[in-house]
Amino acid sequence: xxxxxxxxxxxxxxxxxxxLQKLGAEPKLATTSRDIMEAGRLVLPGVGAFAACIGALRxxxxxxxxxxFAQTGKPVLGICVGMQMLFDGSDEFGQSTGLSLxxxxxxxxxxxxxxxxxxxxxxxxxxxxxxxxxAPDWSGTILAGLxxxxxxxxxxxxxxxxxxxxxxxxxxxxxGLTFTAAVARGNLSGCQFHPEKSxxxxxxxxxxxxxxx
Amino acid sequence: MPKVxxxxxxxxxxxxxxxxxxxxxxxVVGDPYDFAVRxxxxxxxxxxxxxxxxxxxxxxxxAGLAARTARDVFVPITVGGGLRSLSxxxxxxxxxxxxxxxxxxxxxxxxxxxxxxxxxGSQCMVLQIDAKRSGAGRxxxxxxxxxxxxxLDVVEWAMRGQQLxxxxxxxTSVDCEGMRRGFDVELAAAVTQAVSIPxxxxxxxxxxxxxxxxxxxxxxxxxxxxxxxxxxxxxLPAIRNAAVDRGIDVRRLQ
Numbered sequence: 001x002x003x004x005x006x007x008x009x010x011x012x013x014x015x016x017x018x019x020l021q022k023l024g025a026e027p028k029l030a031t032t033s034r035d036i037m038e039a040g041r042l043v044l045p046g047v048g049a050f051a052a053c054i055g056a057l058r059x060x061x062x063x064x065x066x067x068x069f070a071q072t073g074k075p076v077l078g079i080c081v082g083m084q085m086l087f088d089g090s091d092e093f094g095q096s097t098g099l100s101l102x103x104x105x106x107x108x109x110x111x112x113x114x115x116x117x118x119x120x121x122x123x124x125x126x127x128x129x130x131x132x133x134x135a136p137d138w139s140g141t142i143l144a145g146l147x148x149x150x151x152x153x154x155x156x157x158x159x160x161x162x163x164x165x166x167x168x169x170x171x172x173x174x175x176g177l178t179f180t181a182a183v184a185r186g187n188l189s190g191c192q193f194h195p196e197k198s199x200x201x202x203x204x205x206x207x208x209x210x211x212x213x
Numbered sequence: 214m215p216k217v218x219x220x221x222x223x224x225x226x227x228x229x230x231x232x233x234x235x236x237x238x239x240x241v242v243g244d245p246y247d248f249a250v251r252x253x254x255x256x257x258x259x260x261x262x263x264x265x266x267x268x269x270x271x272x273x274x275x276a277g278l279a280a281r282t283a284r285d286v287f288v289p290i291t292v293g294g295g296l297r298s299l300s301x302x303x304x305x306x307x308x309x310x311x312x313x314x315x316x317x318x319x320x321x322x323x324x325x326x327x328x329x330x331x332x333x334g335s336q337c338m339v340l341q342i343d344a345k346r347s348g349a350g351r352x353x354x355x356x357x358x359x360x361x362x363x364x365l366d367v368v369e370w371a372m373r374g375q376q377l378x379x380x381x382x383x384x385t386s387v388d389c390e391g392m393r394r395g396f397d398v399e400l401a402a403a404v405t406q407a408v409s410i411p412x413x414x415x416x417x418x419x420x421x422x423x424x425x426x427x428x429x430x431x432x433x434x435x436x437x438x439x440x441x442x443x444x445x446x447x448x449l450p451a452i453r454n455a456a457v458d459r460g461i462d463v464r465r466l467q
Binding site: 122124147 | 215
């Protein structure tokens, strides 16, 4: 099955490609709708501003292809802003519409923290991934096989808030704020963190994605 | 808070990993790529490459090293030493670096920090400060590998760096570097209290107690280690376990 990375100018595309190559995949960069539709599985990267990323995706006409691809049931993985774009939209710079593949909204990390000093934004660094109480384990998801609790590398200023709580497969905590770290629904998966920068935990997650049918 | 990061610092000169020892000069330790991969496999949270010579030729060698490393190392990679312009920064980021560190060029033209932050994002703009004690509770920033005065007060310069858009400070004690007698904890505390961006403290680690001191009393968000790793005095897994035992919040490996 061919693995394709949507290429709309996102900054983390090469890092993602290298990690997939390390795992034995030969990822292709998709610059056209056809490239996307011909894929066996699709990775949607994204760093920086939500509005800029969704804008770039739309400008290249790739947003419709991503939605149509998702409807075929083939696996999709959104990374960082790529995960955020799966949702309905974001508050950044006014309002920006997402792909609406998952119900929910993307909001800024609040700088009002628990203590007197403001919460530092962006959230940068390693934080633990936790399983929601209602989920028995991570089997069948991209987090399968990870023990107790795994740490991942985050770099973001916004967080996705899924409307359907069962779409959240992992949460994390930053300076007193609990937020969604990973999502999954059907063929769609998303990581707020960067698996391509999360060492062996990240490679395990990407490897799980490569094995999804 | 995010976990305290354990960073492996590799000073490079051309194709070689080197270690500078105060009063002794420089020793070649080996191939930096091999060491970086080993540290990554042993659980380094990040890899930091600092080019000690920073000539034009060396910048291409450094970019090549970043590219080679990025194929096999899947944690953040920072590259610094002799970067003077946006195109130098772009060269390193394109090669595979996640962050870049700038010292000398920023002291000569502080606006460079803002330009890098605006073009590439604050999160990749690490302001490197080499600090030497200049009096009680005061430090001066040095450029050119700790050789030249800048006249800048380190604490004020760190604050200015944050205002200009630096995402992190890489703070090295020139006095303590290579001496293995501990970090300059007072320096770390002064800077971490003055800024609200992460501070990576470097220079002086000899044993685990030094790390504990600079985190607990110095407020370090990350610790960069060189000598203890390159000369195998301590291994990363042992350092990480000691941090866990001590109650320092660090990443736990699978």
